[in-house]
Amino acid sequence: MAGSGGALEGIRVLDLGTRVGAPFAATLLGELGADVIKVEQPGTGDFMRTIGPFDGETSLWWSVEGRGKRSITLDLSKPAGQAVLRRLVPLADVLVENFQPGTLERWNIAPTDLRALNPRLVVSRVSVYGQDGPYRDRPGLDRNGIALGGLLGITGYADRPPVRPGVIIADYLTALFNTIGVLAALLERERSGEGQGVELSLFESVLRVMEWTVAGYDRLGVVRERTGNRLPNSAPLDNYETSDGRYVCIAAAGDVLFPRLAEAIGRSDLLDDPRFAGLAARAENADAINEVVAGWCRTRTLEEIERTLVAAQVPMSGVYSVDQIVEDPQVRARGSIVTVDDPVLGPVRQQGPVPRLDRTPMHIARGAPRLGEHNEEVYLGLLGMERPEYEGLQRDGTI
Numbered sequence: 408m409a410g411s412g413g414a415l416e417g418i419r420v421l422d423l424g425t426r427v428g429a430p431f432a433a434t435l436l437g438e439l440g441a442d443v444i445k446v447e448q449p450g451t452g453d454f455m456r457t458i459g460p461f462d463g464e465t466s467l468w469w470s471v472e473g474r475g476k477r478s479i480t481l482d483l484s485k486p487a488g489q490a491v492l493r494r495l496v497p498l499a500d501v502l503v504e505n506f507q508p509g510t511l512e513r514w515n516i517a518p519t520d521l522r523a524l525n526p527r528l529v530v531s532r533v534s535v536y537g538q539d540g541p542y543r544d545r546p547g548l549d550r551n552g553i554a555l556g557g558l559l560g561i562t563g564y565a566d567r568p569p570v571r572p573g574v575i576i577a578d579y580l581t582a583l584f585n586t587i588g589v590l591a592a593l594l595e596r597e598r599s600g601e602g603q604g605v606e607l608s609l610f611e612s613v614l615r616v617m618e619w620t621v622a623g624y625d626r627l628g629v630v631r632e633r634t635g636n637r638l639p640n641s642a643p644l645d646n647y648e649t650s651d652g653r654y655v656c657i658a659a660a661g662d663v664l665f666p667r668l669a670e671a672i673g674r675s676d677l678l679d680d681p682r683f684a685g686l687a688a689r690a691e692n693a694d695a696i697n698e699v700v701a702g703w704c705r706t707r708t709l710e711e712i713e714r715t716l717v718a719a720q721v722p723m724s725g726v727y728s729v730d731q732i733v734e735d736p737q738v739r740a741r742g743s744i745v746t747v748d749d750p751v752l753g754p755v756r757q758q759g760p761v762p763r764l765d766r767t768p769m770h771i772a773r774g775a776p777r778l779g780e781h782n783e784e785v786y787l788g789l790l791g792m793e794r795p796e797y798e799g800l801q802r803d804g805t806i
Contacts, residue, residue: 413440414767420501421446422476425454427575428533428609429505430472431582432589437475438760438769444785449480449804452778465751473775474747480779480806487805489516494790497525501589505533508543518604528602529592531585537608549609552577556613557620564635581612642693646726647704654726655704655712662686664721671719672703749774782806
């Protein structure tokens with residue numbers, strides 16, 4: 408494969424995963440310059456190919472998260488498929504998977520077996536609950552991760568049932584932590600010459616970003632509850648409706664920011680009101696101060712609010728929908744939306760790679776591949792398989 412010029416040029420990743428927790432980590436590694444070979448089940452492929460919305464018969468979700476990879480088909484449940492994987496492993500640096508715990512062991516391709524073939528291999532394993540513990544064998548998905556991790560229980564309003572976040576945050580968080588772990592293992596390999604395992608669970612990824620939740624319970628006995636858009640220790644802070652039917656998020660609770668807000672909305676008298684004299688007092692009287700700000704916003708358009716508060720250096724932002732995001736001048740100036748040449752759909756606008764590296768920038772090597780698009784390229788080219796063997800494996804459904 409031609410050099411990518413990315414930070415991970417020369418690194419090869421075998422992506423055995425499905426959905427997001429493992430595969431998105433592989434996508435990120437690919438955008439950093441790694442050669443990612445996605446191993447998919449013959450005939451069906453990654454689950455992400457089957458979930459909408461669809462443009463024709465192509466999943467747009469797959470178009471975004473499958474990008475940058477080469478696709479090969481291989482039935483790992485068959486001994487012949489396991490044998491082929493063992494031949495690929497010595498050519499790889501990283502392998503990521505998110506099967507139910509115990510699956511690789513049942514297929515005789517456990518991480519210890521794979522590292523025996525390639526001691527430098529980094530093997531990343533993702534599951535909902537972890538590779539051990541009493542919940543190890545439970546089935547689960549993203550929502551189970553945010554439930555046990557604690558996020559679901561504090562999302563929404565106190566008088567209503569918990570509400571899931573708008574995206575599958577446990578999967579994406581896990582993929583980010585996964586990428587960090589793989590990169591750390593690759594860096595350590597430069598010193599030791601040996602690969603190692605990287606293990607993640609969806610629930611622990613969520614738990615790790617739960618701020619002060621555990622410490623607050625441990626030291627103060629505080630059990631966090633749902634508070635909607637507000638925080639119990641900050642006010643004014645909310646998403647306020649504007650006169651033109653939009654919403655604006657204003658965060659001006661601090662003792663430096665609140666005077667700026669009060670002056671900007673023409674209510675300097677609020678600074679002399681003992682109910683609002685300091686952060687703690689405003690938090691105690693949150694309903695009152697939030698209603699003052701809400702009343703001001705209801706009589707002004709979002710554009711008017713933005714102009715006034717930006718001039719006053721008050722943190723604010725309109726609440727964006729996707730049609731507004733793609734046309735926003737900051738998004739356009741930064742090139743945050745890129746056009747990817749999908750092999751089926753043609754040009755598709757998608758989110759650009761993150762983060763930005765100034766000397767070895769991230770890039771998208773290709774659009775999301777067709778199922779098995781790179782079988783010959785990998786099996787006949789990279790692996791050096793003879794064509795009669797390749798065709799035999801095709802006939803019996805192994806590839």
